[in-house]
Amino acid sequence: MKKPDMLAYKDKLQLIRAQLRGDVSTMAEVALRKSGMEGSDSNGMPIHMAELGSDNFEQEFTLGLIEAEEDTLSLIDAALERIEQGAYGKCVQCEGVIPKARLNAIPYTPVCIKCAEQMENH
Numbered sequence: 001m002k003k004p005d006m007l008a009y010k011d012k013l014q015l016i017r018a019q020l021r022g023d024v025s026t027m028a029e030v031a032l033r034k035s036g037m038e039g040s041d042s043n044g045m046p047i048h049m050a051e052l053g054s055d056n057f058e059q060e061f062t063l064g065l066i067e068a069e070e071d072t073l074s075l076i077d078a079a080l081e082r083i084e085q086g087a088y089g090k091c092v093q094c095e096g097v098i099p100k101a102r103l104n105a106i107p108y109t110p111v112c113i114k115c116a117e118q119m120e121n122h
């Protein structure tokens with residue numbers, strides 16, 4: 001995955017983490033930084049602030065979550081770590097590419113759809 005793409009997911013992950021923690025100041029910070037980037041080189045970004053704030057996102061967010069909030073938080077932290085290492089977007093099980101559609105729905109997922117299904121069936 002390209003670096004600007006990863007950074008967009010990083011923002012998204014940080015936003016979800018802030019929402020989970022009820023951390024309003026971080027949410028505001030991410031929103032501000034995001035709007036500060038508008039007009040510069042944001043065209044290549046797959047995720048826009050409008051999208052993040054949309055009902056759609058809220059819905060995905062609610063549907064995609066959450067049995068255990070703590071588990072989700074640790075998945076988010078792990079995903080942020082993978083972004084730092086440049087390994088984000090790669091399945092930790094089979095090292096296959098995780099499709100962006102899946103990452104957009106569950107940005108903190110560590111595995112591709114195939115591996116997730118295998119894990120569920122066991």
Ligand SMILES: [Zn+2]
Binds near residue numbers: 091092093113
């Ligand atoms: Zn996989």
